Amino acid sequence: MSTISEVARAAGVSVATVSRALRGVSTVNPHTRDRVLAAADQLHYVASPTAASLASGRTRVVGIVTPFMTRWFFVTAMSAIEKVLREHDFHALLIDLEADDMMSRRPLTNQMLSKRVDGLITITVPLRPDELALLQRLDLPVVAIGNPLPGHPLVRIDDAAAVHTAVDHLVELGHTRIGYVGAVPPDAEHRLVPGGRLHGFRDAMSGHGLTVQERWVITCDWTAQDAARRTAPVFDTDHTPTAILAASDEMAIGVMSVAITAGLRIPQDLSVVGVDDYHLSDVVRLTTISQDVTAQGHAAAAILLHTLLGDTESPAPDLPAGLTDEQTLTLPTSLVRRATTGRLRSAAATPPSLLGSPTDR
Amino acid sequence: MSTISEVARAAGVSVATVSRALRGVSTVNPHTRDRVLAAADQLHYVASPTAASLASGRTRVVGIVTPFMTRWFFVTAMSAIEKVLREHDFHALLIDLEADDMMSRRPLTNQMLSKRVDGLITITVPLRPDELALLQRLDLPVVAIGNPLPGHPLVRIDDAAAVHTAVDHLVELGHTRIGYVGAVPPDAEHRLVPGGRLHGFRDAMSGHGLTVQERWVITCDWTAQDAARRTAPVFDTDHTPTAILAASDEMAIGVMSVAITAGLRIPQDLSVVGVDDYHLSDVVRLTTISQDVTAQGHAAAAILLHTLLGDTESPAPDLPAGLTDEQTLTLPTSLVRRATTGRLRSAAATPPSLLGSPTDR
DNA sequence: CTGTTAGCGCCTTCAG
DNA sequence: CTGAAGGCGCTAACAG
Numbered sequence: 001m002s003t004i005s006e007v008a009r010a011a012g013v014s015v016a017t018v019s020r021a022l023r024g025v026s027t028v029n030p031h032t033r034d035r036v037l038a039a040a041d042q043l044h045y046v047a048s049p050t051a052a053s054l055a056s057g058r059t060r061v062v063g064i065v066t067p068f069m070t071r072w073f074f075v076t077a078m079s080a081i082e083k084v085l086r087e088h089d090f091h092a093l094l095i096d097l098e099a100d101d102m103m104s105r106r107p108l109t110n111q112m113l114s115k116r117v118d119g120l121i122t123i124t125v126p127l128r129p130d131e132l133a134l135l136q137r138l139d140l141p142v143v144a145i146g147n148p149l150p151g152h153p154l155v156r157i158d159d160a161a162a163v164h165t166a167v168d169h170l171v172e173l174g175h176t177r178i179g180y181v182g183a184v185p186p187d188a189e190h191r192l193v194p195g196g197r198l199h200g201f202r203d204a205m206s207g208h209g210l211t212v213q214e215r216w217v218i219t220c221d222w223t224a225q226d227a228a229r230r231t232a233p234v235f236d237t238d239h240t241p242t243a244i245l246a247a248s249d250e251m252a253i254g255v256m257s258v259a260i261t262a263g264l265r266i267p268q269d270l271s272v273v274g275v276d277d278y279h280l281s282d283v284v285r286l287t288t289i290s291q292d293v294t295a296q297g298h299a300a301a302a303i304l305l306h307t308l309l310g311d312t313e314s315p316a317p318d319l320p321a322g323l324t325d326e327q328t329l330t331l332p333t334s335l336v337r338r339a340t341t342g343r344l345r346s347a348a349a350t351p352p353s354l355l356g357s358p359t360d361r
Numbered sequence: 362m363s364t365i366s367e368v369a370r371a372a373g374v375s376v377a378t379v380s381r382a383l384r385g386v387s388t389v390n391p392h393t394r395d396r397v398l399a400a401a402d403q404l405h406y407v408a409s410p411t412a413a414s415l416a417s418g419r420t421r422v423v424g425i426v427t428p429f430m431t432r433w434f435f436v437t438a439m440s441a442i443e444k445v446l447r448e449h450d451f452h453a454l455l456i457d458l459e460a461d462d463m464m465s466r467r468p469l470t471n472q473m474l475s476k477r478v479d480g481l482i483t484i485t486v487p488l489r490p491d492e493l494a495l496l497q498r499l500d501l502p503v504v505a506i507g508n509p510l511p512g513h514p515l516v517r518i519d520d521a522a523a524v525h526t527a528v529d530h531l532v533e534l535g536h537t538r539i540g541y542v543g544a545v546p547p548d549a550e551h552r553l554v555p556g557g558r559l560h561g562f563r564d565a566m567s568g569h570g571l572t573v574q575e576r577w578v579i580t581c582d583w584t585a586q587d588a589a590r591r592t593a594p595v596f597d598t599d600h601t602p603t604a605i606l607a608a609s610d611e612m613a614i615g616v617m618s619v620a621i622t623a624g625l626r627i628p629q630d631l632s633v634v635g636v637d638d639y640h641l642s643d644v645v646r647l648t649t650i651s652q653d654v655t656a657q658g659h660a661a662a663a664i665l666l667h668t669l670l671g672d673t674e675s676p677a678p679d680l681p682a683g684l685t686d687e688q689t690l691t692l693p694t695s696l697v698r699r700a701t702t703g704r705l706r707s708a709a710a711t712p713p714s715l716l717g718s719p720t721d722r
Numbered sequence: 723c724t725g726t727t728a729g730c731g732c733c734t735t736c737a738g
Numbered sequence: 739c740t741g742a743a744g745g746c747g748c749t750a751a752c753a754g
Contacts, residue, residue: 001499004747004748013724013725014725015725015726015747016724016725016727016750017723017725019749019750020723020749028723028724032723044471044498046471046472047747048415048476048747048748049475049477050411050414050415050420050476050477050748051415051476051730051748052748052749053730053748054409054411054412054729054747055730055749056748056749057730059411061454068440069436069439069443072431075430075436076431078430079429079430079457082455083457091477092454093422093452093453093455094439094454094455096443096444098440110405110407111407114362114410115362115409115412116411223640224640224641224644225640225644250641254644257644257645279585279586280611280614280641282586283589283618285618364732365731365732365733366731375740375742376731376733376742377734377741377742377743378739378741380732380733381733388739389739390739390740393739408732409730409732412731412746413732413733414746415730415732415733415745416731416732416733416734416745417734417746418733418746476747724753724754725752725753725754726751726752726753727750727753728751728752729749729750730749730750731746732745733745734744734745734746735742735743735744736742737740737741738739738740738742
């Protein structure tokens with residue numbers, strides 16, 4: 001690989017001019033600039049990012065911190081972030097905190113961050129005080145998605161409002177016996193979407209004058225499998241809910257599965273609502289509260305780049321509109337009505353869901 | 362952040378000794394080593410990766426190249442790769458080639474790679490000759506997953522064998538009218554799992570003396586939605602298949618969806634098999650040919666690290682067993698029989714699938 | 723607008 | 739086993 005001085009020699013200018021011309025900073029005579037560009041091109045020259053970082057103190061790398069990356073929300077957000085970063089010549093470094101055991105996660109360390117990234121985006125990962133202190137010590141700009149981090153901008157949806165919308169929808173259909181799937185054990189809460197949705201559920205229920213049956217509030221690890229397994233006992237008794245709200249679509253699919261297995265028809269015997277608008281929800285015709293995860297990723301990246309590029313001459317992306325007090329951006333959610341919710345005891349009014357019996361039609 | 366010379370001063374040794382002690386290379390007197398470690402620890406010292414890279418010529422970063430990352434296969438492999446990398450103090454840089462339009466992808470460029478990564482793992486992305494030449498020029502070690510790259514090690518499953526197993530299973534159940542979902546348009550083939558599975562299907566069919574109905578060979582973009590949409594017309598005619606093999610589980614779920622909508626019962630009227638053992642396949646009780654994507658990611662990372670660390674004193678991971686002629690590692694697949702396949706015209710023999718009617722039981 | 727000159731912080735010979 | 743010293747390739751003042 002050629003170096004900057006070879007390009008300088010080939011173009012008949014100094015290395016400083018090459019550096020300036022290639023980065024498009026300062027004012028370089030158009031003529032000489034073209035000459036530099038031509039020389040660089042011909043020599044396949046690309047500035048060494050590591051040398052540039054060492055000299056400038058900036059890496060043009062952003063770390064994406066996740067508690068685990070294989071779930072829909074996380075990878076969708078990651079992908080969206082990467083798209084924005086690369087448009088500004090930034091790169092994405094994976095910082096996956098997943099540990100072997102599901103109840104814990106690895107800590108964020110000096111080693112992972114120091115001189116390695118210019119900034120961080122956390123995807124739904126609450127940080128401990130010592131980790132926050134580390135970020136402060138490193139003077140790293142951080143933008144959080146989903147989970148607030150004290151002192152840093154946050155991009156999120158209104159979880160309580162989303163769940164309220166779902167409950168309103170069910171109540172409007174005549175349901176009063178409503179279950180909830182997606183509570184989390186206290187000791188695992190640090191790695192799951194916060195209890196905001198559950199609190200919203202309780203709040204919405206009492207707002208409608210309804211009581212929450214605690215044995216219809218199901219705790220699980222937020223996978224479809226576990227949701228199915230833990231929800232099964234609910235249908236083994238006489239007194240069963242007529243509707244279930246799942247805190248994610250994947251869990252909702254698990255609920256649908258176990259309900260069908262228990263001999264229930266959806267939505268005639270049981271209505272199911274999820275949250276997310278997961279990529280398979282359309283196919284299984286699941287009623288859900290949709291959120292735009294890609295938009296959340298875009299927004300978080302734009303906010304971070306704005307501060308990262310703010311004081312340079314690089315064009316920083318505009319701050320997304322709606323950034324409350326420049327700290328919190330709340331993106332909207334909306335009800336997507338499909339086939340898994342129906343009026344209580346009047347099934348004929350709604351078409352059968354995918355998971356319902358085709359012969360019912 | 363402190364520098365190496367501050368640590369050296371604190372420990373009363375030279376910077377060279379600090380460097381050696383911290384990296385555990387060469388032989389350093391245990392006493393002085395401990396002193397260095399203590400000093401470094403106390404100063405929160407972490408060697409600047411960029412300075413280290415500039416001086417050593419190595420980055421300890423591996424690029425993960427994907428055509429898009431949000432699909433199950435890709436993110437599962439990525440996650441597995443990252444786990445192995447971090448155990449050896451390597452980091453993962455995302456190189457996502459996804460373009461705006463679904464029919465093309467971005468090229469792999471000098472800019473993305475030069476001096477930025479020590480090696481590359483490609484996840485099911487065929488490279489063009491000019492891209493391969495670039496890798497050669499950069500002298501970058503590469504390991505491919507899924508799609509072969511001439512001259513580089515490959516980790517894969519035997520797609521033809523997987524599909525053969527599926528066809529054998531269906532034939533054994535008495536099916537002869539078998540459809541296939543998951544062909545790809547020729548102009549998009551460069552970004553999708555290769556036609557190996559389709560070829561395997563045709564081969565298996567003729568091996569059983571069966572003819573392939575071309576109008577039952579469905580082309581789609583490998584999403585559940587598109588599979589559902591494109592497969593729908595198949596059920597609008599009189600002559601329909603009694604079984605469908607989908608080249609992925611997500612597509613299989615799309616097929617199940619549209620079949621139910623068309624009034625078919627699974628498996629009584631239609632058997633469905635997928636390939637992957639996707640994380641939701643268990644929940645929807647889909648019969649499938651399973652593959653271990655995590656194992657593929659682990660193996661690819663181990664092979665790459667072996668060459669990256671081979672000539673240093675760092676302990677390189679052992680090469681996975683089964684690496685044929687040190688170039689190709691083929692991981693096994695196996696039939697997972699669940700509820701979506703049944704004997705032709707004798708539905709009572711099998712329990713209904715999740716998507717079948719519960720009242721049929 | 724362009725050239726000169728110091729470093730950026732570390733690794734790596736080479737001596738000792 | 740340890741120290742000294744020269745880069746690695748680039749950026750960022752500072753002059754001109």
